[in-house]
Amino acid sequence: MTDARFSWRNDLENARLNEPLTTEASRDLTSIVGNAWSTDDVDLDQASVDRWPPALRRRHLGLKVPRPTVVIWPTTAQHVSDLFQWSKLHGIALVTRGAGSGVVGGAVPLHGEAVLSTERMNAIVAFDPTSGLVRVEAGVMGGDLETWLNQRDFTLGHYPQSIAISTVGGWVATRASGTFSSGYGNIEDVVRGLEVVVPGGDVLSFAPIPRSATGPNLRELFVGSEGTLGIVTQIDLQVRRLPESRIFDAFVFDTLGQGIEATRALAQSLYPPALVRLYDAAGGKGIIADNDVPNGGCPLILGWDGPSDIVEILREHSARTCLDRGGRAVGPAAATEWFDKRFDVSALERGIERVDGIADTIEIAASWSDAEQVHSAVVEALSPLCDRVSGHFSHVYPTGTSLYVVLFLSADAGDVENQYAEAWRVALEAALDAGASISHHHGIGLMRAGWMPAEPSTEVSILRDLKRLFDPQSLLNPGKLINTTAQHDRPN
Numbered sequence: 001m002t003d004a005r006f007s008w009r010n011d012l013e014n015a016r017l018n019e020p021l022t023t024e025a026s027r028d029l030t031s032i033v034g035n036a037w038s039t040d041d042v043d044l045d046q047a048s049v050d051r052w053p054p055a056l057r058r059r060h061l062g063l064k065v066p067r068p069t070v071v072i073w074p075t076t077a078q079h080v081s082d083l084f085q086w087s088k089l090h091g092i093a094l095v096t097r098g099a100g101s102g103v104v105g106g107a108v109p110l111h112g113e114a115v116l117s118t119e120r121m122n123a124i125v126a127f128d129p130t131s132g133l134v135r136v137e138a139g140v141m142g143g144d145l146e147t148w149l150n151q152r153d154f155t156l157g158h159y160p161q162s163i164a165i166s167t168v169g170g171w172v173a174t175r176a177s178g179t180f181s182s183g184y185g186n187i188e189d190v191v192r193g194l195e196v197v198v199p200g201g202d203v204l205s206f207a208p209i210p211r212s213a214t215g216p217n218l219r220e221l222f223v224g225s226e227g228t229l230g231i232v233t234q235i236d237l238q239v240r241r242l243p244e245s246r247i248f249d250a251f252v253f254d255t256l257g258q259g260i261e262a263t264r265a266l267a268q269s270l271y272p273p274a275l276v277r278l279y280d281a282a283g284g285k286g287i288i289a290d291n292d293v294p295n296g297g298c299p300l301i302l303g304w305d306g307p308s309d310i311v312e313i314l315r316e317h318s319a320r321t322c323l324d325r326g327g328r329a330v331g332p333a334a335a336t337e338w339f340d341k342r343f344d345v346s347a348l349e350r351g352i353e354r355v356d357g358i359a360d361t362i363e364i365a366a367s368w369s370d371a372e373q374v375h376s377a378v379v380e381a382l383s384p385l386c387d388r389v390s391g392h393f394s395h396v397y398p399t400g401t402s403l404y405v406v407l408f409l410s411a412d413a414g415d416v417e418n419q420y421a422e423a424w425r426v427a428l429e430a431a432l433d434a435g436a437s438i439s440h441h442h443g444i445g446l447m448r449a450g451w452m453p454a455e456p457s458t459e460v461s462i463l464r465d466l467k468r469l470f471d472p473q474s475l476l477n478p479g480k481l482i483n484t485t486a487q488h489d490r491p492n
């Protein structure tokens with residue numbers, strides 16, 4: 001039997017290329033969205049892959065990649081609702097696409113689906129500065145929203161590294177995290193209301209009430225649902241006044257264990273820094289100037305937003321926490337330099353597009369008691385297969401942390417995908433064995449769908465039931481998030 005954990009490989013190899021749209025399907029599409037759809041090669045190509053490394057690499061090398069049948073640009077929830085009827089009538093499933101920055105294949109149309117792009121649903125609908133709420137359409141780009149808010153002296157505080165290349169709807173669908181997550185929270189902490197269209201055609205509305213005791217919070221069902229249960233059309237987000245001051249600091253630890261101890265102490269305090277990022281020694285190379293860390297070490301970058309006097313006090317307090325645990329102060333300039341370069345992913349991009357190699361990132365999460373063991377297990381598992389492996393802890397909580405692993409591997413051209421699949425296998429097995437979750441913020445998509453039954457933090461049978469409830473005909477992003485054929489169950 002094929003191992004469901006690697007079904008993405010067959011999916012890619014056997015992906016259907018687009019088939020011509022029938023005259024009836026074209027006519028019905030025009031009656032819904034006018035001429036806002038296309039079967040032009042350039043549009044189909046553009047919607048064929050996201051930033052999932054094996055698909056990107058395939059496209060770069062001219063190898064087979066899937067292609068959608070049509071790309072559609074709805075502008076209203078009613079369009080989306082009508083498109084579900086169209087999808088049912090013509091037997092063409094829908095894949096929602098934000099900006100295509102997802103890195104796990106969530107927006108890749110594997111079976112000749114129609115890609116429903118949210119690109120033209122890009123209005124900022126309402127702003128309520130008194131309540132601190134902004135309502136946006138799903139296709140608003142993250143960077144555009146932040147600039148719009150900053151012009152009004154507000155911020156969302158959600159700064160993923162991909163802020164300029166991702167949409168708010170994509171953030172919601174993937175449960176994204178931003179650099180300042182321990183200050184402003186992750187996306188689920190700032191989403192206050194949603195409008196979602198479900199495959200039955202209903203437009204569901206969850207109003208941005210601050211809290212209610214009215215049964216389970218059903219809005220959360222769609223946060224992280226990766227376009228498999230419904231299409232998010234509008235989002236209410238909590239915004240804050242721009243902070244008076246943003247300051248940084250940096251420390252270096254001789255051992256990762258010391259760094260983890262300091263990071264944990266900061267994360268468990270009532271006032272953690274908004275930005276916390278601890279690198280292992282391999283990841284730390286080049287992060288802090290060599291003359292500041294003559295013997296290598298593990299850099300810790302910290303950042304605070306808030307009133308000037310308060311952030312200074314917090315910085316002093318954090319400095320004591322770090323120094324008491326073996327940290328050496330290397331000064332705020334090193335952290336500012338890191339911050340200014342944080343959008344540079346050129347090395348990773350070059351690593352992905354090689355004939356004889358590939359690069360990727362794997363982000364997982366674990367409790368503090370397991371964090372160091374998870375790091376060493378995953379790095380040790382990957383090292384024999386990779387040229388370079390490094391890690392950092394960049395989203396912290398009172399009870400645990402994320403771990404983000406960056407890997408570069410080389411192999412004969414025809415063997416790259418085998419070795420890449422093996423790298424993911426050993427990394428996720430090591431993570432699960434050491435007690436971690438298989439994803440902290442990139443999500444599941446195609447890459448991890450076969451691993452979901454082994455994930456300790458959820459019950460995949462309930463996800464399957466929900467999928468059957470909302471989308472009995474599998475019209476929406478089939479094969480993503482949950483692989484209905486997966487055989488790999490949670491170990492006892």
Ligand SMILES: Cc1cc2nc3c(=O)[nH]c(=O)nc-3n(C[C@H](O)[C@H](O)[C@H](O)COP(=O)(O)OP(=O)(O)OC[C@H]3O[C@@H](n4cnc5c(N)ncnc54)[C@H](O)[C@@H]3O)c2cc1C
Nearest residue numbers: 098099100101102106160161162167169170176177227232
């Ligand atoms: C260089 C780089 C840096 C990154 N940094 C971060 C980071 O710091 N933090 C982080 O969390 N992620 C990061 N990512 C991953 C990616 O940016 C996020 O997953 C992002 O949330 C995806 O948004 P998108 O609009 O590009 O969505 P897409 O890639 O278009 O779609 C992602 C998934 O969401 C679904 N989807 C999109 N829009 C909707 C909608 N309106 N309704 C329902 N489903 C929808 C799609 O079907 C797909 O399953 C990074 C990626 C890159 C390439």
